[in-house]
Amino acid sequence: MQIEAVGLGKRFHREWIFRGLTHIFRPGSATAILGPNGSGKSTLLNTLSGQLLSTEGSLSYAYQGRAIAVEEIPQLLAxxxxxxxxxxxxxxxxxxxxxxxxxxxxxxxxAKRLIELMYxxxxRHKLIRDFSSGMKQRLKLALALYSDAPLLLLDEPTTNLDRTGVDWYHEHVQATTADRLVLVxxxxxxxxxxCSERLDVTDFGAKMAR
Incomplete structure (x- = not known):
């Protein structure tokens, strides 16, 4: 999966969350989307994946040598x-x-193997509502990491995980990301x-619209 952003910007009301982003996210790469809390990291992630419409600029997608319409992205996304x-x-x-x-x-x-990987x-017969927050997060991570999808988005992936859970994340993220486009x-x-690449949202900082 490849995503190409050209002059990408997203605005809520009169405030630009980010603006002027031009970048190619290439197949087999892992990019960290960085910035302090409230800087727009999740907004950028959701815009790149087509879940939010950009205010300006363009996005194009390609997979296995062919152009992909944004409507197809959910099928290719974990x-x-x-x-x-x-x-x-x-x-x-x-x-x-x-x-x-x-x-x-x-x-x-x-499914049986995935349950074993999650320990x-x-x-296995317990209702999800009775899981701890850490168990739920490990489940969500496992579903994303082990789904057959070429685009993987991870937003604050170790939230609610204890030290053992963080170690589990490190082990399994490294085992499942080599052949995908990964955004964290x-x-x-x-x-x-x-991640081999870093992209700081504050480099495309928020400005008031005119």
Whole structure:
């Protein structure tokens, strides 16, 4: 997956969140979207993935040598963010079977194997609503990391994780990102230390519209 942004800008009301971003996000690369809280990292991430419309500039997408319409991006996207919810009325096993109907897992992986990777074998029949916040975050991460999608977005990926959970994230993010376009929104270095590129939102800083 490749994303090319040309003169990209996003404005809410009279305030520019970012403006003038021109960059090519190339296949097989990992880019950290940096900036302090409230600087627009998540907004940029959602704009690049087509979930928010830009105010100005253009975005183009390509995958396996062909141009991709923005309407096709959800099929090619795996996303993990603290504000994304999972269906809490389902058990873990039910949720995984439901999820994989729409977003298959990477080749060679099954729902059973994913439960083992998350160390949640004893919770396979437990309702998601009864999971701790750390368990829910590990689940959301696993669904994103192990879904068969060439575009991976991670927004503050270690939120709600303890030290063991952070170590789990490091192990599995490094095992699943080599052949994908990865964008990580964060201001915590250990969340994006595997990224080879850095993009600071404040370099395209907020300005009042005229």
């Amino acid at each position: 996303y993990c963010a603290p504000y994304l919810e999972v269906i809490e009325e389902l058990t873990l096993t039910e949720l995984l079977h439901f999820h994989t109907r729409f977003k298959p897992l990477r080749t060679g992986f099954t 949640l074998e004893k919770s 929104s964060s201001n915590v270095p250990e969340e994006y230390d595997f």
